[in-house]
Amino acid sequence: MESGDDMRAFVIGNVALDEAVTVDDLPAFGASIHAQAGGVDLGGKGANQAIVLGRAGVPCRFCAAVGEDSRAGDIRSRLAAEPLKTDLVRIPGVASDFSVILRTKAGDNAVITTNAAASGLTAGAACASLAGARAGDLLVLQGNLSAETTAAALRQARAMGMQTALNPSPLRPFFAGLWPLLDIAFVNESEAAALGGTDALLAAGVPQVVLTLGAKGARLVTGTGNVLVPAQPCAVVDTTGAGDCFMATALASAALRAARLDPRALRHAAAAAAITVSRPGTGAAFPTQAELADILRQP
Numbered sequence: 001m002e003s004g005d006d007m008r009a010f011v012i013g014n015v016a017l018d019e020a021v022t023v024d025d026l027p028a029f030g031a032s033i034h035a036q037a038g039g040v041d042l043g044g045k046g047a048n049q050a051i052v053l054g055r056a057g058v059p060c061r062f063c064a065a066v067g068e069d070s071r072a073g074d075i076r077s078r079l080a081a082e083p084l085k086t087d088l089v090r091i092p093g094v095a096s097d098f099s100v101i102l103r104t105k106a107g108d109n110a111v112i113t114t115n116a117a118a119s120g121l122t123a124g125a126a127c128a129s130l131a132g133a134r135a136g137d138l139l140v141l142q143g144n145l146s147a148e149t150t151a152a153a154l155r156q157a158r159a160m161g162m163q164t165a166l167n168p169s170p171l172r173p174f175f176a177g178l179w180p181l182l183d184i185a186f187v188n189e190s191e192a193a194a195l196g197g198t199d200a201l202l203a204a205g206v207p208q209v210v211l212t213l214g215a216k217g218a219r220l221v222t223g224t225g226n227v228l229v230p231a232q233p234c235a236v237v238d239t240t241g242a243g244d245c246f247m248a249t250a251l252a253s254a255a256l257r258a259a260r261l262d263p264r265a266l267r268h269a270a271a272a273a274a275i276t277v278s279r280p281g282t283g284a285a286f287p288t289q290a291e292l293a294d295i296l297r298q299p
Contacts, residue, residue: 013046014118052248054084063129071096123152135161179204
């Protein structure tokens with residue numbers, strides 16, 4: 001991912017408050033189970049990626065929507081503590097998004113997220129958040145916005161000469177028409193399978209695809225070949241947000257070196273993700289600025 005000096009990242013996505021509970025096993029359909037209450041943390045895929053990019057030292061602007069409720073104030077104050085700029089768009093008549101995270105003692109999780117606020121972010125508001133961006137800057141998106149808003153942001157970024165990265169999660173039917181607008185796609189195994197595999201994404205026009213494989217590591221796939229970068233061994237406590245941390249750290253590593261995404265970026269991402277899964281929570285589990293600085297100095 002080549003860029004000029006002082007590349008900036010623009011993340012447009014969702015923000016939510018995460019409430020986690022620990023269960024012995026994820027429930028079967030119709031089951032009633034007991035759980036151990038956990039804490040409330042800042043989450044949402046867009047916020048996760050923006051926080052890690054900011055902590056990694058990439059100048060970052062984050063645009064998201066919130067509702068008209070007490071959660072909006074909590075979200076605003078939590079984001080204010082992070083090293084990034086925020087454009088929080090208030091959507092009348094809806095609740096701010098929140099997630100309920102079911103976490104097992106083995107570290108697995110299931111996440112249920114509302115998206116009324118994220119779905120209400122208009123194309124105009126998303127594109128307005130790109131004001132001041134320049135050629136070579138980076139746009140980062142996920143799957144929580146509407147089809148119109150996602151497409152409009154990508155098209156404007158392309159017109160401005162920005163680089164674009166997408167994590168198509170959750171999967172949406174409209175992604176099929178967006179692949180030519182992307183420079184990088186990050187997908188996990190199930191997403192890749194649903195999309196026809198990494199070769200299908202390359203054929204659709206995505207120059208670089210990162211396939212994350214959990215404990216098996218991650219694979220960087222391009223038209224000229226692919227390379228596997230192993231995961232870093234660690235004790236798994238909670239996998240929530242690990243994929244977002246991986247993606248943001250990989251993008252930050254390349255951006256700060258003015259380089260294309262490469263195996264070194266994936267090694268840095270694996271190290272950051274290992275820290276994240278070794279701690280409970282979402283934003284609270286991400287590496288600190290000091291930890292990310294140490295990681296990004298590694299060869």
